[in-house]
Amino acid sequence: MTTREETTALDKLNRALESGALQQVRFTLNTSLRPVEVAHLLEKSPPKERQILWNLIKEENEGKVLQYLPDDIQADILSTMDTDRVLAVTESLDTDDVADILQQLPERVTKELLQIMDQQNRERLEEILGYPEDTAGGLMNTDTVTIRPDITVETVLRYIRRHNEIPEMTDSLFVVSRKKESYIGILPLTKLLVSDPNITVREIMNTDIDPIPADMPDDEVAKLFEKHDLVSAPVVNTEGRLLGRITIDDVVDVIREDADHSLMSMAGLDEDEDTFAPLMKTTRRRAVWLGINLITALTASAVIGIFQDTIDKVVALAVLMPIVASMGGIAGSQTLTLVIRGQALGHVERSNAGWLLNRELLVGGLNGLLWALVVAGVSIFWFEDTTIGLVIGLAIIINLIAGALSGTLLPLILKNWGIDPALAGSVLLTTITDVVGFFAFLGLATYFYG
Amino acid sequence: MTTREETTALDKLNRALESGALQQVRFTLNTSLRPVEVAHLLEKSPPKERQILWNLIKEENEGKVLQYLPDDIQADILSTMDTDRVLAVTESLDTDDVADILQQLPERVTKELLQIMDQQNRERLEEILGYPEDTAGGLMNTDTVTIRPDITVETVLRYIRRHNEIPEMTDSLFVVSRKKESYIGILPLTKLLVSDPNITVREIMNTDIDPIPADMPDDEVAKLFEKHDLVSAPVVNTEGRLLGRITIDDVVDVIREDADHSLMSMAGLDEDEDTFAPLMKTTRRRAVWLGINLITALTASAVIGIFQDTIDKVVALAVLMPIVASMGGIAGSQTLTLVIRGQALGHVERSNAGWLLNRELLVGGLNGLLWALVVAGVSIFWFEDTTIGLVIGLAIIINLIAGALSGTLLPLILKNWGIDPALAGSVLLTTITDVVGFFAFLGLATYFYG
Numbered sequence: 001m002t003t004r005e006e007t008t009a010l011d012k013l014n015r016a017l018e019s020g021a022l023q024q025v026r027f028t029l030n031t032s033l034r035p036v037e038v039a040h041l042l043e044k045s046p047p048k049e050r051q052i053l054w055n056l057i058k059e060e061n062e063g064k065v066l067q068y069l070p071d072d073i074q075a076d077i078l079s080t081m082d083t084d085r086v087l088a089v090t091e092s093l094d095t096d097d098v099a100d101i102l103q104q105l106p107e108r109v110t111k112e113l114l115q116i117m118d119q120q121n122r123e124r125l126e127e128i129l130g131y132p133e134d135t136a137g138g139l140m141n142t143d144t145v146t147i148r149p150d151i152t153v154e155t156v157l158r159y160i161r162r163h164n165e166i167p168e169m170t171d172s173l174f175v176v177s178r179k180k181e182s183y184i185g186i187l188p189l190t191k192l193l194v195s196d197p198n199i200t201v202r203e204i205m206n207t208d209i210d211p212i213p214a215d216m217p218d219d220e221v222a223k224l225f226e227k228h229d230l231v232s233a234p235v236v237n238t239e240g241r242l243l244g245r246i247t248i249d250d251v252v253d254v255i256r257e258d259a260d261h262s263l264m265s266m267a268g269l270d271e272d273e274d275t276f277a278p279l280m281k282t283t284r285r286r287a288v289w290l291g292i293n294l295i296t297a298l299t300a301s302a303v304i305g306i307f308q309d310t311i312d313k314v315v316a317l318a319v320l321m322p323i324v325a326s327m328g329g330i331a332g333s334q335t336l337t338l339v340i341r342g343q344a345l346g347h348v349e350r351s352n353a354g355w356l357l358n359r360e361l362l363v364g365g366l367n368g369l370l371w372a373l374v375v376a377g378v379s380i381f382w383f384e385d386t387t388i389g390l391v392i393g394l395a396i397i398i399n400l401i402a403g404a405l406s407g408t409l410l411p412l413i414l415k416n417w418g419i420d421p422a423l424a425g426s427v428l429l430t431t432i433t434d435v436v437g438f439f440a441f442l443g444l445a446t447y448f449y450g
Numbered sequence: 451m452t453t454r455e456e457t458t459a460l461d462k463l464n465r466a467l468e469s470g471a472l473q474q475v476r477f478t479l480n481t482s483l484r485p486v487e488v489a490h491l492l493e494k495s496p497p498k499e500r501q502i503l504w505n506l507i508k509e510e511n512e513g514k515v516l517q518y519l520p521d522d523i524q525a526d527i528l529s530t531m532d533t534d535r536v537l538a539v540t541e542s543l544d545t546d547d548v549a550d551i552l553q554q555l556p557e558r559v560t561k562e563l564l565q566i567m568d569q570q571n572r573e574r575l576e577e578i579l580g581y582p583e584d585t586a587g588g589l590m591n592t593d594t595v596t597i598r599p600d601i602t603v604e605t606v607l608r609y610i611r612r613h614n615e616i617p618e619m620t621d622s623l624f625v626v627s628r629k630k631e632s633y634i635g636i637l638p639l640t641k642l643l644v645s646d647p648n649i650t651v652r653e654i655m656n657t658d659i660d661p662i663p664a665d666m667p668d669d670e671v672a673k674l675f676e677k678h679d680l681v682s683a684p685v686v687n688t689e690g691r692l693l694g695r696i697t698i699d700d701v702v703d704v705i706r707e708d709a710d711h712s713l714m715s716m717a718g719l720d721e722d723e724d725t726f727a728p729l730m731k732t733t734r735r736r737a738v739w740l741g742i743n744l745i746t747a748l749t750a751s752a753v754i755g756i757f758q759d760t761i762d763k764v765v766a767l768a769v770l771m772p773i774v775a776s777m778g779g780i781a782g783s784q785t786l787t788l789v790i791r792g793q794a795l796g797h798v799e800r801s802n803a804g805w806l807l808n809r810e811l812l813v814g815g816l817n818g819l820l821w822a823l824v825v826a827g828v829s830i831f832w833f834e835d836t837t838i839g840l841v842i843g844l845a846i847i848i849n850l851i852a853g854a855l856s857g858t859l860l861p862l863i864l865k866n867w868g869i870d871p872a873l874a875g876s877v878l879l880t881t882i883t884d885v886v887g888f889f890a891f892l893g894l895a896t897y898f899y900g
Contacts, residue, residue: 036677044797046805157643166640168679171621189639190616193607226706227486229618229699231681248698249679255702256676259709260791263716267787268780275792276806283813286784290821293780297773298828304769305832311761311768318761318768319754322775322884323747330718330743334736337717341710342725347494355496356726363733371740378748382755434772 026056035061039068046276063089067097072274075104083112095121096141096250099128103138127243136221137214139254140235140244143167146176147201149184154197156187169247171231175205176242183211183234183242211236214243218254223346225251262340265422268292292427300325300434307442310449316383317445320392323375324441328399328433331367335360335407336429340421343411357408364404368397387448395441402436403429476506485511489518496726513539517547522724525554533562545571546591546700549578577693586671587664589704590685590694593617596626597651599634604647606637619697621681625655626692633661633684633692661686664693668704673796675701712790715872718742742877750775750884757892760899766833767895770842773825774891778849778883781817785810785857786879790871793861807858814854818847837898845891852886853879 016025029038038057042050042065054077057065066074066089078086078101086105090098090113102110102125110129114122124142131137145166147156156173160166172186185205195204211234212221224230225248232247260271268289273282304311304321311317339356342348348356376393380386406429411421414428466475479488488507492500492515504527507515516524516539528536528551536555540548540563552560552575560579564572574592581587595616597606606623610616622636635655645654661684662671675683675698682697710721718739723732754761754771761767789806792798798806826843830836856879861871864878 034677040677040796044799044802046802046809160643161645163644166644168640169681170640171681189643190618190620193610193639193643194613194616195611226699226702227484227490231619231621231698248681248702249676252676252698252702252705256705256709259706259713263709263713263787263791266713267784269784269787273788275788275795275797276802276809279809279812279816282809283816286781286813287817287820289784290777290780290817294773294777294821294825297776300772300776301769304772308765308769312765315758315762315768318765318771319751319758321768322750322754322772323744325772326743326747326750326880327740330740331736334717334719334739337713337719338723338725341713345725346490347725349494352494352496352726359496359726359729359732362729363736366729366733367737367740370737371744374741375744430776 022056025053029053029056030058030061035064036068038065042069043073043274044276047278050276059088060092063091063093066101067093070272070274071100071104072272072277074101078104083109083116087113087116094141094143095124095128096139096244099125099138100133102129103133131214134218135214136212136216136218136235136246137243139218139221139246139250140214141247141250142244143170144174144234144242144245145170146174146181146242147187148178149175149202149205150200152198152200153192153195153204156192156201157197169232169249174234174242174245175201180239181242182240183236186234209233211240211242212246213238219258221246222251222254222258226255258344262344262422265420266337266340266426268423268427293430296427296431296434299431300438303435303438304442307438307446310442310446314388314445314449316379316385316388317442320379320388321438321441324392324395324399325434325437327371327375327396328403328437329430330403331364331400332403332407332429332433333426335364335404336411336421336425339408339411340425343415343421348412353408353412357405360404360408361401364400365397368400371400372396388445391444391448392441394444395437398440399433399437403433406432472506475503479503479506480508480511485514486518488515492519493523493724494726497728500726509538510542513541513543516551517543520722520724521550521554522722522727524551528554533559533566537563537566544591544593545574545578546589546694549575549588550583552579553583581664584668585664586662586666586668586685586696587693589668589671589696589700590664591697591700592694593620594624594684594692594695595620596624596631596692597637598628599625599652599655600650602648602650603642603645603654606642606651607647619682619699624684624692624695625651630689631692632690633686636684659683661690661692662696663688669708671696672701672704672708676705708794712794712872715870716787716790716876718873718877743880746877746881746884749881750888753885753888754892757888757896760892760896764838764895764899766829766835766838767892770829770838771888771891774842774845774849775884775887777821777825777846778853778887779880780853781814781850782853782857782879782883783876785814785854786861786871786875789858789861790875793865793871798862803858803862807855810854810858811851814850815847818850821850822846838895841894841898842891844894845887848890849883849887853883856882 033041042053045053066077069077081089086109090101102113114125117125128137128140145160147159170189172188173192174186175184176182177184185207186209187201187205191204191206209228212224214235214237225233230248232245234245235243237243257271264271264273268286270285273285339348372393375396376389379392380389410425410428414421414424483491492503495503516527519527531539536559540551552563564575567575578587578590595610597609620639622638623642624636625634626632627634635657636659637651637655641654641656659678662674664685664687674680680698682695684695685693687693707721714721714723718736720735723735789798822843825846826839829842830839860875860878864871864874
């Protein structure tokens with residue numbers, strides 16, 4: 001199928017696996033590749049190969065690899081480990097990554113794990129685990145470098161030099177009060193480096209940026225990061241005490257997942273859906289979606305059933321009717337996708353919904369008119385029957401307007417009801433355009449031929 | 451529709467616009483809001499309001515607002531300005547942002563602009579404009595802080611302190627050779643801050659990270675940033691000379707656009723599509739998509755046309771036939787979406803395509819079997835006819851397998867041909883599942899009732 005002689009790492013590993021050269025694979029996995037690359041490799045391997053590869057990874061590398069895997073695969077792998085093993089695996093990780101991993105475990109195991117941890121780690125973890133994974137609290141890590149406002153730049157520099165290492169992704173130090181560790185402001189490293197050594201932190205710190213409340217939803221955190229071009233940001237509890245920080249690498253994951261969410265949900269898939277999920281798991285998930293869509297299809301059939309006599313008289317109607325439903329569905333889907341994306345980006349809200357509905361109705365009407373003429377022409381030519389042209393033309397205009405109407409209103413209404421428009425929108429839209437399409441076309445035909 | 455008494459900034463502005471309180475709006479736009487917030491506001495405003503708002507923005511703020519707007523809207527606004535105005539507007543911006551804006555202008559205007567710029571800016575800009583917008587060169591800016599490898603940490607610290615300000619998003623200094631400015635390595639600020647002042651840069655710099663070649667496509671740049679959790683990265687030309695740097699804020703935009711691309715393309719929309727694009731512009735774009743889909747629908751009708759006589763005999767076929775096409779289309783879309791996303795994430799490639807096809811065929815077969823039984827049962831009960839149950843059951847199994855086959859193979863083949871699977875995949879898939887569905891169902895019916 002392709003002529004490119006691309007030899008990927010996976011190809012090589014596959015060949016090594018096939019030839020049984022496990023020693024070589026083990027070496028590659030533990031020495032040549034970075035943990036994130038191993039995770040990527042596991043992700044693109046079918047389940048059986050994935051298990052074999054996982055077993056070849058050295059224990060000390062398992063944690064690092066695990067943190068880069070999506071939830072689905074993490075849960076699968078963790079379910080095969082006992083508690084001691086999980087503890088060993090998570091020992092070398094950041095608290096936020098440990099928390100993410102623990103969230104994939106049954107509660108009983110998490111409790112057991114927390115009991116055998118040392119106290120400082122346990123307290124930090126319990127703090128993070130108290131917040132849902134999709135909030136600022138769930139995203140944060142506790143690797144902050146904090147300073148007091150009343151010390152000088154020189155003291156800060158000396159204090160930092162005593163660290164052997166500053167945590168990765170540290171672009172700012174957080175200024176907190178001596179009492180209660182209340183968040184006061186940030187001191188960017190770039191500012192620290194250019195400031196007069198004798199000046200105090202208070203004089204140069206930045207208090208413009210509001211700290212992020214721990215219960216802020218993660219998509220709002222992502223919008224804040226995008227808006228202010230942040231690399232890291234402080235997280236506080238309701239009393240204003242600094243709990244930790246969120247870093248851009250974790251925000252990027254949120255952005256990618258959110259964007260994936262609309263795409264996957266509109267096809268009835270879960271954005272955590274593993275491309276290589278095992279057969280039965282994915283069959284079951286998709287069966288549900290097909291079942292829901294079958295209800296749509298049966299509804300459409302029921303509408304057609306009403307007009308059986310008319311079809312019996314004019315069989316050309318059966319030939320042409322899918323066109324009406326299809327054109328309405330396509331036009332409606334375009335509107336729906338546009339509105340769902342607008343909602344995700346925060347562009348569509350009550351204040352401009354009226355304008356949008358108006359425009360979409362006009363687009364639907366104009367395109368309805370255009371394609372009604374074309375399809376009417378084709379139909380008249382094909383069946384040498386002017387009436388059928390008139391009927392299908394009218395039905396197309398009606399259905400494209402129905403598509404525009406439901407494509408705009410459905411996501412607004414669903415969101416208002418707390419239902420995810422990306423998930424429910426497309427099924428409902430198809431139901432509407434199918435029902436309206438068949439009803440308009442066959443109803444008009446019954447009237448004109450009746 | 452909603453009871454929440456949410457008063458957004460847009461609501462307020464709208465009311466102010468309506469009541470003609472332009473002075474108040476002008477004040478809000480130029481004083482209370484940040485440029486990125488003004489851009490967001492413009493983005494969510496319908497065209498007419500957008501133009502009014504834009505005219506209220508002070509000249510000195512226009513550039514900053516412009517850089518946060520999507521290409522589409524940028525081009526619209528720029529087309530109303532003369533060359534001198536564009537020059538004034540872009541004066542305060544980073545070179546990469548100016549380059550992005552210039553790319554929205556006709557070539558003639560760009561040339562004129564470059565001629566009236568000062569030499570240093572012109573040279574930098576020409577360098578960036580030489581690379582397509584969707585490559586590392588197009589993404590980069592030239593705000594790098596460079597140092598030589600043979601100086602000490604203390605000298606670096608002194609050199610930096612002489613700057614009044616370090617460019618935003620600077621997490622690392624770039625180490626370049628004295629001759630020809632060849633890239634050698636990076637020195638993270640966090641490393642600089644904890645190192646012994648008497649040590650030389652060479653001893654502590656990081657040479658692990660390969661610099662990014664200027665012609666690397668932007669989605670690969672994004673993958674590199676995600677893989678290595680980068681905040682900024684050096685960009686070099688083919689000779690290894692440092693040209694500039696890419697920062698995470700621009701990479702986040704790439705990630706969002708790429709993720710949007712699949713969603714929008716599958717509905718025949720452009721990811722740059724402005725939610726509030728003017729009526730005629732969006733009508734024209736969507737008319738093309740409807741036209742392409744009409745060909746699919748007409749093909750399906752042609753297939754049904756072949757079997758008119760059979761439908762004439764058994765009108766129940768007309769009632770049930772949309773179910774077969776719809777179930778195949780839904781199942782195929784799920785596979786298609788999964789594979790297209792897998793391709794975008796770099797998970798699906800030649801080495802694992804075989805496994806994936808195999809699994810999808812099994813999923814299709816199993817779900818086909820399950821829903822064939824259900825639909826057959828419903829049909830037999832509805833029309834009191836066993837033959838029709840047998841026919842529709844078989845047709846559903848065939849069509850779900852056709853959906854799995856084309857959902858997996860189409861994106862692989864299209865990508866191999868250099869055609870975007872997200873754009874062409876869904877139309878082709880629907881054509882296949884419609885044609886196969888109607889052909890299988892009506893063909894089998896002709897055989898059994900014939």
